[in-house]
Every structure is written in structure tokens, then in C-alpha cells.
Amino acid sequence: MSTDMMEVFSLEENDQIYVQGVLYRVIAIDYDETSYHDHILTLADEEGSLKKMCATSHQKVRLILDNDYAIV
Numbered sequence: 451m452s453t454d455m456m457e458v459f460s461l462e463e464n465d466q467i468y469v470q471g472v473l474y475r476v477i478a479i480d481y482d483e484t485s486y487h488d489h490i491l492t493l494a495d496e497e498g499s500l501k502k503m504c505a506t507s508h509q510k511v512r513l514i515l516d517n518d519y520a521i522v
Contacts, residue, residue, distance in 0.1 A: 456513040458489050458505040466514040469493070469503060473514070 453468065461467070465476045474493035477500065482488035491503045505511070 452515045453512045454515055455510040457507065458491070458509050458511060459507040461489075461491070461511070461513070467493075468512040468514070474501065 456467075461476055461479060463476055463478060467474055467476065472495055474495055476491055477494050478492040480490040480492070482490060482504070489505050489507060491505065493501045493503055495501065
């Protein structure tokens with residue numbers, strides 16, 4: 451498995467990221483209505499549980515570059 455640090459504004463739906471040691475799939479990307487620099491990510495873990503994450507555009511997360519560990 452290979453990973454790279456990626457800025458949040460570059461993420462796309464279905465990308466897979468690690469957050470605090472947990473693998474998530476990006477379900478949706480929304481924007482804070484008061485600030486277009488803030489992103490609200492809807493994430494799903496391996497069990498299908500959803501989580502919301504707020505991040506600035508330039509905050510970096512660990513992106514999974516290969517699909518060996520894909521969440522379906």
C-alpha cells in the first residue's frame with residue numbers, strides 16, 4: 451500500500467484516506483456556507499458507519515494511492 455499527503459481541496463468522492471489511523475472512503479464533499487475555505491467531508495469506515503470531518507482547504511490528509519485496501 452502506498453500513501454501520500456494530499457490537501458483537502460484536491461480530494462474527490464470515493465478517494466480513500468486515513469484519519470487518526472482509521473481508513474475512510476470519502477462519500478461527499480460540501481463547503482461551509484460561511485467560508486469557502488472550509489470543507490465538510492462525509493466519510494464512511496469499513497463497517498459503513500458515517501462520520502463528518504471539517505477541514506480547511508490546505509489541511510493535509512493521508513490519501514491511499516493504490517486500491518489493495520479498498521472499502522467497497
